Amino acid sequence: MCIAGPSGSGKSTIAHCINGLIPEFFQGKAEGEFTLCGKDARTLDVFEISKLVGSVLQDTDGQFVALTVGEDIAFAMENDCVEQEEMRQRVKDAADLVGMGAFLEMAPHELSGGQKQRVSMAGVLVDDVRILLFDEPLANLDPAAGKQTIELIEKIRKQTNTTVIIIEHRLEEVLWRNVDRIILVDNKEIVADMNPAKLLSENILKERGIREPLYITALKYAGVEVTEDMHPEHPSALILDEGNIEKVRKWFESVSVKAPAPKGEPVLSVKNMDFSYNETFRAVKDINFDIYPGEMVSIVGRNGAGKSTTAKLICGFETQDSGMITLNGRDISDDNIRLRAQRIGYVMQNPNAMISKTMIFDEVALGISKLGLSQEEIQERVNKALIVCGLYPFRNWPISALSFGQKKRVTIASVLVMGPEIIILDEPTAGQDFKHYTEIMEFLRELNDAGVTIIMVTHDMHLMLEYTSRALVFNRGELVADTTPAEVLCNPELVEQAALKETSLFSLSNKCGIENPVDFVNRFIDYDRRVRS
Amino acid sequence: MSAKTVLNYIPKKSVIHELTGTTKLAFFLLFTFASMLTYDTRVLVVLMVISFSAFFLSKIKFKEVRGIFLFLLIFLLLNNFFVFLFDPGHGSDLYGTEHILFYITKRLVVTQEQLFYMVNLTMKYFVALPVAILFISATDPSEFAASLNGIGVSYKIGYAVAIALRYIPDIQRDYQAISQAQQARGIELGKNERLWNRLKNSINILLPLVLSCLSRIDTVSNAMSLRGFGKNKKRSWYVKRKYTSKDFAAIAFGILILIFSLVVTFHDGNRFYNPFV
Numbered sequence: 001m002c003i004a005g006p007s008g009s010g011k012s013t014i015a016h017c018i019n020g021l022i023p024e025f026f027q028g029k030a031e032g033e034f035t036l037c038g039k040d041a042r043t044l045d046v047f048e049i050s051k052l053v054g055s056v057l058q059d060t061d062g063q064f065v066a067l068t069v070g071e072d073i074a075f076a077m078e079n080d081c082v083e084q085e086e087m088r089q090r091v092k093d094a095a096d097l098v099g100m101g102a103f104l105e106m107a108p109h110e111l112s113g114g115q116k117q118r119v120s121m122a123g124v125l126v127d128d129v130r131i132l133l134f135d136e137p138l139a140n141l142d143p144a145a146g147k148q149t150i151e152l153i154e155k156i157r158k159q160t161n162t163t164v165i166i167i168e169h170r171l172e173e174v175l176w177r178n179v180d181r182i183i184l185v186d187n188k189e190i191v192a193d194m195n196p197a198k199l200l201s202e203n204i205l206k207e208r209g210i211r212e213p214l215y216i217t218a219l220k221y222a223g224v225e226v227t228e229d230m231h232p233e234h235p236s237a238l239i240l241d242e243g244n245i246e247k248v249r250k251w252f253e254s255v256s257v258k259a260p261a262p263k264g265e266p267v268l269s270v271k272n273m274d275f276s277y278n279e280t281f282r283a284v285k286d287i288n289f290d291i292y293p294g295e296m297v298s299i300v301g302r303n304g305a306g307k308s309t310t311a312k313l314i315c316g317f318e319t320q321d322s323g324m325i326t327l328n329g330r331d332i333s334d335d336n337i338r339l340r341a342q343r344i345g346y347v348m349q350n351p352n353a354m355i356s357k358t359m360i361f362d363e364v365a366l367g368i369s370k371l372g373l374s375q376e377e378i379q380e381r382v383n384k385a386l387i388v389c390g391l392y393p394f395r396n397w398p399i400s401a402l403s404f405g406q407k408k409r410v411t412i413a414s415v416l417v418m419g420p421e422i423i424i425l426d427e428p429t430a431g432q433d434f435k436h437y438t439e440i441m442e443f444l445r446e447l448n449d450a451g452v453t454i455i456m457v458t459h460d461m462h463l464m465l466e467y468t469s470r471a472l473v474f475n476r477g478e479l480v481a482d483t484t485p486a487e488v489l490c491n492p493e494l495v496e497q498a499a500l501k502e503t504s505l506f507s508l509s510n511k512c513g514i515e516n517p518v519d520f521v522n523r524f525i526d527y528d529r530r531v532r533s
Numbered sequence: 534m535s536a537k538t539v540l541n542y543i544p545k546k547s548v549i550h551e552l553t554g555t556t557k558l559a560f561f562l563l564f565t566f567a568s569m570l571t572y573d574t575r576v577l578v579v580l581m582v583i584s585f586s587a588f589f590l591s592k593i594k595f596k597e598v599r600g601i602f603l604f605l606l607i608f609l610l611l612n613n614f615f616v617f618l619f620d621p622g623h624g625s626d627l628y629g630t631e632h633i634l635f636y637i638t639k640r641l642v643v644t645q646e647q648l649f650y651m652v653n654l655t656m657k658y659f660v661a662l663p664v665a666i667l668f669i670s671a672t673d674p675s676e677f678a679a680s681l682n683g684i685g686v687s688y689k690i691g692y693a694v695a696i697a698l699r700y701i702p703d704i705q706r707d708y709q710a711i712s713q714a715q716q717a718r719g720i721e722l723g724k725n726e727r728l729w730n731r732l733k734n735s736i737n738i739l740l741p742l743v744l745s746c747l748s749r750i751d752t753v754s755n756a757m758s759l760r761g762f763g764k765n766k767k768r769s770w771y772v773k774r775k776y777t778s779k780d781f782a783a784i785a786f787g788i789l790i791l792i793f794s795l796v797v798t799f800h801d802g803n804r805f806y807n808p809f810v
Contacts, residue, residue: 019759020759021755021758021759024758025754025755025758046758046759047758047761047764050758050759050760050761051761055759057752057755057756057759059752061703062749062752062753062756063752063753063756064699065696065699065753065756065757065760066675066695066699067674067675067695067698067699068675070771070772071675071771071772074771075757075760075762076760076761077769077771078768078769078770078771079760079761079762079763079764079765079768080761080764080765080768080769081765081767081768081769082769083769084769084770084771084773087769087771088771091771108699109702109703123760124760312713315713315717316717317713317716317717337713337716337717338716338717338719338721340717341716341717341718341719342719345717346714346717348710348711348714350745352741352744352745352748353707353710353711353714353741353745354711354714354715354741355740355741356715356736356737356738356739356740356741357740358740366718366719366720366737367718367719368719370719370720370721371719414718415717415718418718418719
C-alpha cells in the first residue's frame with residue numbers, strides 16, 4: 001500500500017501515528033479509534049508498537065546508529081537482551097535477505113545511500129514485524145537505487161508476508177512494482193483510497209499536486225481516455241488499442257519543438273582537468289566541457305562519479321592537479337575561493353547548512369559586507385537580490401519563520417547579491433514535493449531567463465529532463481556524455497552508467513511504434529511546459 | 534573518516550588485542566589507581582617495566598602512536614616546569630633534607646630532593662601512559678560501549694560514547710562543507726587571514742553546524758526509540774567478546790599489582806621512598 005500526498009498534507013503525521021512516535025515524541029490531542037493487529041494502539045507504547053511495526057526512515061544516514069553494519073542490524077535485538085549467538089544468526093539471515101550479507105564489518109561511510117537503507121530494512125526485519133513502514137524511501141536515492149529499493153521491498157513482502165506501507169509522493173517510481181492500494185492525502189484528509197489503475201484513470205492526482213506518471217500525462221495530452229481496464233499502473237502492463245496508438249502518433253506529429261538557441265562563446269570552459277584526493281584514487285580524469293552563456297545544464301551520475309568534485313573544482317574548493325578552468329577566456333586556476341565566488345556562485349543542497357545569520361537582510365548582505373562598499377550600496381544590492389527572489393516583502397523577517405523553499409531562495413539571493421555570471425546548485429530540489437519542486441525550478445528558470453547561467457548537480461531525472469537543455473553524464477570520474485537529457489534517458493547504456501532510470505515515455509513511444517523516441521520525449525517536455533505555464 | 538581514525542584504533546594480532554574491552558578498561562583503571570597512589574620509586578620502576586612490556590606485547594609500534602606520545606610529553610615537561618617554578622622547595626619539605634646543587638636565582642634553588650621528586654612524578658606518567666594508549670589503540674571502537682557497560686557504567690552512557698564515535702566523522706564532514714560554502718561567500722577562513730579574524734569568522738559556521746547537529750540528534754533519537762532503545766534495564770551486545778582465562782588472568786594480575794603497590798608503599802606509613810636518610 002502507498003500513502004501519497006503533497007508536503008504538509010498530513011501523510012507524515014499518519015506515519016508517526018502508525019509507528020508510535022506520536023504520542024511518544026510529539027504530543028497532541030487524539031480522537032477516534034486506531035487498532036493495530038487487533039489491539040487498541042492507543043494503549044500500546046512506542047516499544048510495543050515497534051514489535052509490530054518496523055519503520056525505515058527517510059534519512060538513511062541518521063538512522064544508522066551503530067559503528068558497523070552488523071551492529072546496526074543487531075541494534076533492536078541488543079535492546080531486547082537477545083543472546084549473542086542467536087543475535088549473530090538472525091543478523092546474518094536478515095542481512096542475506098536484503099543482500100548485505102557480505103558487508104557486516106563495514107562502517108557507514110563506506111556504504112552508499114541505497115546500501116545504508118538496506119541495512120535499516122534488515123534492522124527492522126530481525127523482528128517478526130507485521131507491518132513495514134517506509135517514510136519516503138526514495139527521497140535520498142538516485143533513480144537506479146530507488147528502483148532496486150522498490151524491487152527489494154516487493155521481494156521482502158513476498159518472502160515474509162508482511163504488510164508494506166510506503167509513504168511517498170513519487171508515484172511513478174513506487175508503481176515500478178505491484179501496489180494494491182493508494183491512499184491519497186491532502187489538506188489533512190484522505191481524498192482517495194483505491195487501486196492504482198482506478199486512481200490513474202481519474203484526474204485526481206493533478207488536482208492534488210502530485211505528479212502523474214509521465215506516460216499517463218502523455219496519453220491524456222494525446223486525447224486518450226485512460227480507463228481502469230487498460231492497466232495504466234505500469235507502462236509495460238499498459239494495453240493500447242489501435243485507435244489509441246493512432247491518437248498518440250497524431251499528437252506526436254502535431255507538436256512542434258523549439259529550435260535550440262545559438263551558442264556563442266563559452267563562458268566557462270574546463271580543459272583536461274585531473275584531480276585526486278589521494279594517491280590511490282583518481283576522483284576525476286581528463287574532464288573537458290564548455291558552458292555557454294544563458295545555459296541551464298545538469299550534471300548527472302552515480303554517487304562518487306565525480307559530479308560534486310567537478311563542482312568543487314570549478315568553485316575553487318579544491319585545486320585541480322592538472323588542466324585548466326577558464327572563465328570568459330581567462331584562466332582562473334590561480335584565483336582563490338573568494339575571488340571565484342564573485343563570478344561563480346555555489347548553493348548547497350541543504351539551505352540550513354548555509355544560513356549563518358538570523359535575519360534575512362543580514363544573511364543576504366553577508367557576502368558583500370566585506371567588499372568595502374558604502375551602506376547605501378549594500379542596501380541597494382541586497383534589496384535588488386531580494387526583489388529578484390521574491391523575498392523583498394520579508395526582508396525584515398527572521399529566517400526561522402521561513403519554509404524550506406523560501407530558505408532556499410534566501411541562499412540563492414545571498415549568492416546572487418555578489419553578481420555572479422554562473423550559479424552552481426547542488427540538488428536544488430532534493431526532498432521536495434511536486435508543488436515546491438515546481439516553485440523552485442520555475443524560479444531558477446526565471447533567473448536563467450534573466451541571463452544567469454545555471455549548472456545543477458542532480459539525481460532527479462524530471463529536473464534534468466524538464467529544465468535543462470544539456471546533461472553532462474559522469475561515470476567513474478570520467479565525462480562519458482555531453483548531450484540532451486532526452487538522448488540520455490533513451491540510451492540504455494547511459495541510463496545504466498548514470499544510475500538513472502529509463503523514462504516511461506521511452507516505453508510509451510516504443511509501444512506506439514514511434515521511430516524516434518528522443519524526439520517524442522523532447523516534444524512531450526516542450527508541450528508539457530507550455531500547458532503547465 | 535571513520536570512528537577508527539578518530540580514536541586511532543590499530544588492529545593487530547596480539548595477546549592484548551585478544552583481551553575483551555572490559556578487561557582492558559578494568560586493567561587500565563586498576564593500574565592507574567596503583568600508580569596514582571604511590572610515590573615509591575621502587576614500585577614505580579616495577580610498574581613501568583610491566584607497563585612497557587604490555588605495550589611491547591601489543592605489537593603496536595612506537596611510531597604509530599608517536600603523535601599522542603609527543604603531545605603528552607610536552608604536557609609533562611610543562612607540568613614539571615611549573616611544579617618547579619611555584620614550589621622549588623617541595624622536594625626538601627617532603628624528604629626532610631636539603632642537598633643543594635646550584636642556584637638559578639635566590640628563590641629558585643635546585644636541590645637533589647626536588648629533582649628526585651620530579652623524577653618520581655614523571656615516572657608516574659610513564660607508568661600510566663602506555664596502558665592508556667593500549668586501551669585506546671588496541672580496543673575496537675565497537676567494543677567501547679560494551680566495555681563501559683561491562684564495568685558497571687549504565688548502558689545509556691556507554692552507548693552515548695558509541696554514538697559520538699559514529700557521528701563525529703559526519704559532523705566533521707558537515708563542518709567542511711559549511712566552511713567551504715562560507716568561504717565562497719567571502720568569509721575568509723584560510724591561512725591568509727589573521728588568526729583573530731579567522732576565529733571571528735568561524736562563528737558564522739557555528740550556527741548552521743549547531744542546527745544541523747540538532748536535526749541529526751532528532752533523527753537519531755527517533756530511530757533509536759523506534760528500535761526499542763531504553764526499553765529494558767539491561768541490553769546485550771553484538772560485539773561483546775566472551776571472557777577467556779586470559780581475561781581473568783589479566784584482571785587478577787591487575788588486582789595483585791594494586792595490592793602489591795599499596796603494601797610496599799604504605800607498610801612504613803609513608804607514600805614516599807626516601808633515599809636521603
